[in-house]
Amino acid sequence: MTRRAGRGISLSCEQVRTVHQPPPWRPAYSLDQWVAKEARPISLRQLMVFGRTLTESRLISSANYVRTELPTRLAHRIRDMQTLPYVVVTNPHISQVYELYYKAFEGLRRIPEIKTLDDNQRFCEKVGQNLQEHLTVIPKLAMGVLECRDLMRPEDMDKFMNTILRSRISRRVIAEQHIALTETFHSPHHFPETPLREAEFVGEVLVKCNAQEVVMRCGQEVASLASAAYGPSTLLPEIRLTGHLSATFPYILSHIEYIIGELLRNSLQGLVEKQKSNPGPPTQPPPIEVTVCEAQQHVIIRVSDQGGGIPQDILPHIWSFSKGPRSLSTLQNLNQVPKMAATLQELRPNHPSPLSPPSPSASSLPKSTGTPPTKTGVLMHDSSLASLSSRDPNLRLGMGLPLSRVYAEYWAGSLELHSLEGYGVDAFLQISKLGNKNEQLTMRASMDAV
Amino acid sequence: MTFSRRPLRQIPILNPHHSLSRRFAISSHHSRHPTPSAHRWSHPPSSTVISDDDVASLASKPLHTLSLADLVKHGRPPLHAPALFSSANFTLSLLPIRLAHRIQALRNLPFIVVSNPNISKIYNNYLHSLSTLLPYKSKTISTLEDEIKFTEVLADLVNTHAHTIPTLARGFLECRKYVNPAEVTRFLDEHLRARIGTRLIAEQHIALHMSSQPHQHPDSKDQIPDPSSSYIGVIDTALEPASIINSCANFVSEICELKYGVRPTWIIDGEPNTTFAYVPVHLEYIITELLKNAFRATVESGKSHEPIIITIAAEPETTERGSAVLDHNRRLENGISSESPESASIKPFDDPAPGVTIRIRDRGGGISPDVLPNIWSYSFTTFSDADDFPGQTPGSGNMDALNVLSGAGGESSSIAGLGYGLPLGRAYAEYFGGGIAVQSLYGWGSDVYLRLKGLGRPKE
Numbered sequence: 001m002t003r004r005a006g007r008g009i010s011l012s013c014e015q016v017r018t019v020h021q022p023p024p025w026r027p028a029y030s031l032d033q034w035v036a037k038e039a040r041p042i043s044l045r046q047l048m049v050f051g052r053t054l055t056e057s058r059l060i061s062s063a064n065y066v067r068t069e070l071p072t073r074l075a076h077r078i079r080d081m082q083t084l085p086y087v088v089v090t091n092p093h094i095s096q097v098y099e100l101y102y103k104a105f106e107g108l109r110r111i112p113e114i115k116t117l118d119d120n121q122r123f124c125e126k127v128g129q130n131l132q133e134h135l136t137v138i139p140k141l142a143m144g145v146l147e148c149r150d151l152m153r154p155e156d157m158d159k160f161m162n163t164i165l166r167s168r169i170s171r172r173v174i175a176e177q178h179i180a181l182t183e184t185f186h187s188p189h190h191f192p193e194t195p196l197r198e199a200e201f202v203g204e205v206l207v208k209c210n211a212q213e214v215v216m217r218c219g220q221e222v223a224s225l226a227s228a229a230y231g232p233s234t235l236l237p238e239i240r241l242t243g244h245l246s247a248t249f250p251y252i253l254s255h256i257e258y259i260i261g262e263l264l265r266n267s268l269q270g271l272v273e274k275q276k277s278n279p280g281p282p283t284q285p286p287p288i289e290v291t292v293c294e295a296q297q298h299v300i301i302r303v304s305d306q307g308g309g310i311p312q313d314i315l316p317h318i319w320s321f322s323k324g325p326r327s328l329s330t331l332q333n334l335n336q337v338p339k340m341a342a343t344l345q346e347l348r349p350n351h352p353s354p355l356s357p358p359s360p361s362a363s364s365l366p367k368s369t370g371t372p373p374t375k376t377g378v379l380m381h382d383s384s385l386a387s388l389s390s391r392d393p394n395l396r397l398g399m400g401l402p403l404s405r406v407y408a409e410y411w412a413g414s415l416e417l418h419s420l421e422g423y424g425v426d427a428f429l430q431i432s433k434l435g436n437k438n439e440q441l442t443m444r445a446s447m448d449a450v
Numbered sequence: 451m452t453f454s455r456r457p458l459r460q461i462p463i464l465n466p467h468h469s470l471s472r473r474f475a476i477s478s479h480h481s482r483h484p485t486p487s488a489h490r491w492s493h494p495p496s497s498t499v500i501s502d503d504d505v506a507s508l509a510s511k512p513l514h515t516l517s518l519a520d521l522v523k524h525g526r527p528p529l530h531a532p533a534l535f536s537s538a539n540f541t542l543s544l545l546p547i548r549l550a551h552r553i554q555a556l557r558n559l560p561f562i563v564v565s566n567p568n569i570s571k572i573y574n575n576y577l578h579s580l581s582t583l584l585p586y587k588s589k590t591i592s593t594l595e596d597e598i599k600f601t602e603v604l605a606d607l608v609n610t611h612a613h614t615i616p617t618l619a620r621g622f623l624e625c626r627k628y629v630n631p632a633e634v635t636r637f638l639d640e641h642l643r644a645r646i647g648t649r650l651i652a653e654q655h656i657a658l659h660m661s662s663q664p665h666q667h668p669d670s671k672d673q674i675p676d677p678s679s680s681y682i683g684v685i686d687t688a689l690e691p692a693s694i695i696n697s698c699a700n701f702v703s704e705i706c707e708l709k710y711g712v713r714p715t716w717i718i719d720g721e722p723n724t725t726f727a728y729v730p731v732h733l734e735y736i737i738t739e740l741l742k743n744a745f746r747a748t749v750e751s752g753k754s755h756e757p758i759i760i761t762i763a764a765e766p767e768t769t770e771r772g773s774a775v776l777d778h779n780r781r782l783e784n785g786i787s788s789e790s791p792e793s794a795s796i797k798p799f800d801d802p803a804p805g806v807t808i809r810i811r812d813r814g815g816g817i818s819p820d821v822l823p824n825i826w827s828y829s830f831t832t833f834s835d836a837d838d839f840p841g842q843t844p845g846s847g848n849m850d851a852l853n854v855l856s857g858a859g860g861e862s863s864s865i866a867g868l869g870y871g872l873p874l875g876r877a878y879a880e881y882f883g884g885g886i887a888v889q890s891l892y893g894w895g896s897d898v899y900l901r902l903k904g905l906g907r908p909k910e
Contacts, residue, residue, distance in 0.1 A: 243894060244894075291891065293816070293891040293892070293893050293894035293895075294893055295893035297819070298892070300891045300892070300893075302891060302897075308766075309763065309807075418809075418887060418889060418899045420761060420807040420809055420899070421763060421765045421766070421805070422721070422763045422764045422765045422766050422807075423720050423761060423763030423764075424763070426809075426889070426897060428889055428891070
């Protein structure tokens, strides 16, 4: 079923590409109605608390939240796109995204209220299918934005891109969270009315995400990918971890893995390239130094490398999706990536998709059982990290940093970067410890309500 | 750690070659103006007679955007008399306009602010300095005699304004109830930046004067400046940041030992041998401010055993060449020949040299999120009435040990505790297109990034 849907999309791609037809006019009435509704933001803490004690009625109310929330948020984004210049929306990539969004909106807004577990089951199937279909959105958007870079002011383009990506994350988080909760509910290990206190995961949220473990795991993956790409003779830097290594915080594992993975990739790439440009026999590159710093309200992860820094002509554009001296080569590279999911987790080519109809399958087992956190993490996400290797390290997509920042800011954190040109780069990822009682809901709300 | 450690005082800012400079040095000791009594709020009558028309007509002239090429265009010292005269006349063409602009800005402040004794004093200093320059305005300096007198006037100007910042700071602190912080911040930002340029112009001519041929002391041949010296006036064309860092760190750590009984250590890594063209006094001021913060945090958080790590990064030459090619292309596109010297006049020098980034990394616990937003603001904006005025109650919480030490860059010690260190440091860094960024890992330490654009190398 999923596969069929995928083929349908690629077919429509070709159509649009050959015919270059702009999206059709549609009566605006139903969209207007949904645009008028405000998004109801949710926080990580709410996601966790809600999923801790899972009952049938809670699951149904979660389903109805997602049922009304998805079309609302889609409607806002469709309206955003409708206000872009005509010439931009008629770009083949952008119009494909527009059509995907409209199709999803039309399908979701018609779903009647969910009253039974069977209703919910069908709903999850529908939502899962949608998530699958939208995997092509990010590379399409990225290509569209690059192709239209002379048609709009770059600041406006980046603003549009940031908004649409952040909204996409928000929709996927609530959809995946609901699907994961449904899986947990139907798992044979789940006893209704029993609080899942010991669970490491509540739905998609890893309650005690350990910075050290994430860094080590991503570091190993990035290193093995690099040695496959550059050849075993290339000396790779070690990763040196210091600081508050026991720090934990609730987070969605795939999000932090994406950010840390991109940061380590950049560092490693810089070091390997610097080494290659050096004449003479290869020498052991200096280590990538990762410092974890924990305070009451945040965890900061600093990644310092000596990979030579970022040249002055590129530095001003590192956070832009559309601008920069490398846009052309980026565009070519993006053409080679048909499906780039926003998170590594979304890319699970050889594994049953978590988004497919939930069943008490093996994939949901580790979530509700009390396996040790490391093991759980690896089990659940090794396939997602493996997908990282499907991308050649030389394939610069030009969106690792801006997309990572979208993720970091989505969870009320920040991502900053300082370049010491000629020496190296320091990247600072700040994570808000949203799990504690000082969580700033208003801040979250303003971020989520975009 | 085998870098040459030059004591701060030896850095030849004003080489005491000439009797003139000796006199300045002595007079500077006595030029400390008594702080006007805080109780006397009357407007002190100005001792100088200067017509409003003079100020208005000068202030209506546009400010010349100063480039470094302007300051070195008279050639490498020792200058011959004609070059020295042209430097003097160039200086004379700039300074009165700059002073008039400042006078205009001060006049536009609210009455209650300018009638404050401190601010009024600064206002009168500017009027006075302008009046000393005006007699030269109508003539061209073409004799050594005139040039000496003019340089004396410049030296007087530099001395008179040495204490501008602490005085202004105190004045605005006293007036903080009556003024809008944003307005004062804007005024101070502009004023401090303008002042950097004005002092640079004056000090450059004084330095060129000192090292010029006509003013060499006939008896002391050994004091003739080495023609291969890297200095052109106040600019060092081969400044080694590592040696400045070491001398400033020595200075700051000595104070730490004196006041706290511990002496934090520091390590310089990256490329310590790199050199670039810069104004040493500016770099000294910035580095001293940044090191004071790093050392203080390190000592106060009990991490004195953790060395402060200072990384010097030098931009590779290749990227500069790349951007030079870009510039070249851009110029060609605009139909301007890249050979034309005018097209490059905005740049510091014709031959751009790579810049330097200096990272100061400490383990002093970082900056708390409440404090972080205010680190760049002048302290009067965050002072509450309950706070003691810094300096008035020595030994109180506001006067911590490290703030007592004077800024190495010629800024007076009385800025101490007024919270002007970081904003002023940033003003210096930004003056030639650089900048300072602070990244706090609260709970661990701070990383401070000082980026300085290469001023390039002058064409010989």
